[in-house]
Amino acid sequence: MSQNGKKILIVDDEASIREMIAVALEMAGYQCMEASNTQDAYALIVDDKPHMVLLDWMLPGTSGLEFARRLKRDDRTAEVPIIMLTAKGEEDNKVLGLEAGADDYITKPFSPRELVARLKAVLRRTTPQGIEDPIEVNGLVLDPICHRVTSDQDAVDMGPTEYRLLQFFMTHQERAYSRTQLLDQVWGGNVYVEERTVDVHIRRLRKALGPQHEHLIQTVRGTGYRFSTKAS
Amino acid sequence: MSQNGKKILIVDDEASIREMIAVALEMAGYQCMEASNTQDAYALIVDDKPHMVLLDWMLPGTSGLEFARRLKRDDRTAEVPIIMLTAKGEEDNKVLGLEAGADDYITKPFSPRELVARLKAVLRRTTPQGIEDPIEVNGLVLDPICHRVTSDQDAVDMGPTEYRLLQFFMTHQERAYSRTQLLDQVWGGNVYVEERTVDVHIRRLRKALGPQHEHLIQTVRGTGYRFSTKAS
DNA sequence: TGTAATTATGACAGATCTGTGACATTTCGC
DNA sequence: GCGAAATGTCACAGATCTGTCATAATTACA
The missing domain is CATH 3.40.50.2300 (Response regulator)
Structure with missing residues (x-):
């Protein structure tokens, strides 16, 4: 802590x-x-x-x-x-x-x-940079101010949705969320988007995170996805 | 408060x-x-x-x-x-x-x-929505989680850059920032972007805020811009 | 093992966002 | 008032982002 x-x-x-x-x-x-x-x-x-x-x-x-x-x-x-x-x-x-x-x-x-x-x-x-503290896990750092993600100093490129998705996961670790829940939380309540779309963004996020970190996003079959530092 | x-x-x-x-x-x-x-x-x-x-x-x-x-x-x-x-x-x-x-x-x-x-x-x-508290001024509410801005319940539409610009301003009120400073803080250090581009985004932000709130973004001639609830 | 359900991946077209240049407007010092 | 400097505004083309579909790969279970 x-x-x-x-x-x-x-x-x-x-x-x-x-x-x-x-x-x-x-x-x-x-x-x-x-x-x-x-x-x-x-x-x-x-x-x-x-x-x-x-x-x-x-x-x-x-x-x-x-x-x-x-x-x-x-x-x-x-x-x-x-x-x-x-x-x-x-x-x-x-x-x-x-x-x-x-x-x-x-x-x-x-x-x-x-x-x-x-x-x-x-x-x-x-304070020059703002208020909120960066969230960090395994050298992966999410900067809530700059909307930027870095992995051991190197910037990680991703779209806004991927960023928000990652932000949600990093602030809600170790628990599985259904596609519907993710749509509610990350996309924001009342938008109609296919559930499958979540899969695609998960895919994009994993890709952006690269081999070093993609395993943090875990599939929970039949349920949804989970962010966890522990292996499944 | x-x-x-x-x-x-x-x-x-x-x-x-x-x-x-x-x-x-x-x-x-x-x-x-x-x-x-x-x-x-x-x-x-x-x-x-x-x-x-x-x-x-x-x-x-x-x-x-x-x-x-x-x-x-x-x-x-x-x-x-x-x-x-x-x-x-x-x-x-x-x-x-x-x-x-x-x-x-x-x-x-x-x-x-x-x-x-x-x-x-x-x-x-x-908690469904996340951690950080929304920032509020004059009925203008910035939600750091949803990356959304609302004015008396109504959603205010703006692009990511405008959002970050507003976020920066709302967390750094009552003080003027030069275009260079804004580029550093909002665009993030090492990118080459024309200074005048800031003007355009200020314009877009003001437009998005609408008549009710655009006056919060004030021009400081010869210097840059300032976010302030007090009239200049 | 075979089959159905579930998830992963890639491609694509439409939508949105961005930076820039051109031009209009305002402001300030003289 | 005049002119120069600073700022406001607009439109546009390139880039990026998004959601969806089609198809491949994986998994679970009979």
């Missing part, structure tokens, strides 16, 4: 708050690091290159604001998106925070959902 | 455990309901149609096992996927649980990540 969870650095001097946020984010599939002061934080950012920093406004020593500004000036850390955490309702701070280079600003207390939502939004804005 | 969080019903007689799981799942973007006994649980399943039930093995009155079996026999509830929660390491129970119709089985104590991962896996297996 090699989840492609983004790494999030939480900077707050209160351990309980750090912990709370960390547990929360881990539930959402993120990987967390913690720092209680700006020195540790800086080291972690440089070393571990987190995808995002959650930065408390109030910190002993250097203030969060100051720290954010410093991060944005430093070439090595300027790219990391920052969300500032702060006590309730100080609109002035918001402006200051955003000017200092923070990408978003969230007011305590905040709901878990809000945090995750903001975090996603910022990652979405700042 | 109308997140498309799936509804999860947590059935456990210990309120503290329910609460813990609930908080955790809400962090991950799910919507939770709780029940402390099977009667309440059944009512909730029928009424609110949760997308998944987390069912504790040990329950007062009817056992979790018994309840699972009952749910699977009842037409009104047979479709709901079930994950059984149980105390550590009783492999026999696992078999019983799965035979009773549970879709997965998780042993306490479990890590938040594990729970979410299992939950996702089961939802993925059992």
Whole structure:
């Protein structure tokens, strides 16, 4: 289960708050690091290159604001998106925070959902390639953004329908689907297409995958097809 | 922020455990309901149609096992996927649980990540439509699974390139992109295509979006294009 | 083994999609 | 207002994609 969870650095001097946020984010599939002061934080950012920093406004020593500004000036850390955490309702701070280079600003207390939502939004804005993670199996990589498939770096050419078919299979592994189900799921409910057409696209998909991967698409006689990494 | 969080019903007689799981799942973007006994649980399943039930093995009155079996026999509830929660390491129970119709089985104590991962896996297996959430803005809905766009229920027709272009824009709002950037991001790195081609596809996309939504794609003279819900 | 059912494969014509060039229109600086 | 630059729009030809049919290969079962 090699989840492609983004790494999030939480900077707050209160351990309980750090912990709370960390547990929360881990539930959402993120990987967390913690720092209680700006020195540790800086080291972690440089070393571990987190995808995002959650930065408390109030910190002993250097203030969060100051720290954010410093991060944005430093070439090595300027790219990391920052969300500032702060006590309730100080609109002035918001402006200051955003000017200092923070990408978003969230007011305590905040709901878990809000945090995750903001975090996603910022990652979405700042991540070059998009949101969804590629799906990978046996060196076969499906990129939900580029609608492209690669096998050990080499691009695999296939038509849109084959791509969607493969996408469906890669997200619904180890289970057989009837032609009708595939038509519903991949072609989309209300179109009239011959069931046999599925066979043809399965054929095209297998061909596109080549000898190395075609065995992933297995025929379940009398039933339909299945995507599985295990031999049948 | 109308997140498309799936509804999860947590059935456990210990309120503290329910609460813990609930908080955790809400962090991950799910919507939770709780029940402390099977009667309440059944009512909730029928009424609110949760997308998944987390069912504790040990329950007062009817056992979790018994309840699972009952749910699977009842037409009104047979479709709901079930994950059984149980105390550590009783492999026999696992078999019983799965035979009773549970879709997965998780042993306490479990890590938040594990729970979410299992939950996702089961939802993925059992959910007809797929994983990723649709992106929505102003009644314009982009479905990353079906590669389909709808505007207030009506399907919006466009070619694959237009779809990808729109997808890119909807995931990178409020910021202008040059033609070169768009070619890189949407067409994918190393292809030689005229820059002006982007204009044409922008045109096609606007046309496909129709009067109601075409204004979302804004021209930034001298720079490129931007997707924004705010007027320029 | 023989036969019927099921699946694999190849070819094809129609439909759709794409990139480009040509020309119209808009915008901006002077 | 004028002219140059940038963008909008259209039509078209080549390429790709799709669904279907016909036929071969495989499988299951009597």
